[in-house]
Amino acid sequence: EVQLVESGGGLGQPGGSRRLSCAASGFTFSNYAMSWVRQAPGKGLEWVAGIGGSGGSTYYADSVRGRFTISRDNSKDTLYLQMNSLRVEDTAVYYCAKGNHIVVVAVYSDYWGQGTLVTVSS
Amino acid sequence: ERVMTQSPATLSVSPGERATLSCRASQSVSSLLAWYQQRPGQAPRLLIYDASTRATGIPARFSGSGSGTEFTLTISSLQSEDFAVYYCQQYNNWPFSFGPGTKVDIK
Numbered sequence: 001e002v003q004l005v006e007s008g009g010g011l012g013q014p015g016g017s018r019r020l021s022c023a024a025s026g027f028t029f030s031n032y033a034m035s036w037v038r039q040a041p042g043k044g045l046e047w048v049a050g051i052g053g054s055g056g057s058t059y060y061a062d063s064v065r066g067r068f069t070i071s072r073d074n075s076k077d078t079l080y081l082q083m084n085s086l087r088v089e090d091t092a093v094y095y096c097a098k099g100n101h102i103v104v105v106a107v108y109s110d111y112w113g114q115g116t117l118v119t120v121s122s
Numbered sequence: 123e124r125v126m127t128q129s130p131a132t133l134s135v136s137p138g139e140r141a142t143l144s145c146r147a148s149q150s151v152s153s154l155l156a157w158y159q160q161r162p163g164q165a166p167r168l169l170i171y172d173a174s175t176r177a178t179g180i181p182a183r184f185s186g187s188g189s190g191t192e193f194t195l196t197i198s199s200l201q202s203e204d205f206a207v208y209y210c211q212q213y214n215n216w217p218f219s220f221g222p223g224t225k226v227d228i229k
Contacts (some may be wrong), residue, residue: 007187024182035218037166042222044209044221044222045160045166045209045211045223046220047211047217047218047219047220049220050216050218059216059217061173061217062217072129095165100147100171103215104216106154106213106214107213107218108154108156108168108171108211109156109166109168110168110171110177111168111177112165112166112168113165113168114164114165115165122168
C-alpha cells in the first residue's frame, strides 16, 4: 500500500525558514517523480514544485522559485521542501504527491499524503 | 502558463441525478488532463487521468471526456459520498496548473 506521510509543519514568522519532509513507503521511491502541492485555507490547489526520480530535474512555481528548494533522498525514501524567506501568503496545507512515472514532465499525481499545515504569521 | 477555468463554481444536484462539470484550458493541453476529488478535511484523490481514463478503484459512474481545451467530468448517478469539490489539472506544461474547483453539493 502506498503511503506518504508529511511532517515539519507549524508556525513560522515572515522571513523565516522551514523544512518539510515526506516519508514514502509501499513503492520503489526512486522510480517516481514527486511533487509538493499546497492549499491555502479555504482555497484551491496550487502546484509548488516537482522533482524527477533521480533528483536531477526540478521545477518550481513562479510564486516560490528562488525561495523554496525541492529535494529527495532516495536512500531514505524521503522527499523534502526547504522553504526560505517565508511570506504570510505561504500559509497553507502542503501535500506531498507521487507522480505516475520517473520523469517530472507530463506526470499526474496518483497518490497524495494527508498534508501538513504551515502557518506564517508575526 | 496554462490557465484553467471550471464551471460552474457550485453545482446543486439531488442524489441519483447526473452531474456534468466543465473544465477549460487557455491553450491546448492535448489529453494531459486529470480530475481530482476532494472531500472536506481530506487530501485530493485522483479520479481520471489522460482526460478519460479512470484511476484504479474509481467507480464506473465517473467518466471523463475532451481534448485540447475543453473537458468534461460526468458523474452518472450521484451517491452521497460524491458530494465534494472537484478539480481539473493540466500536466501538459509546467507549471501543472489546477482549475479553481467545482463544488458539488446536495440540492
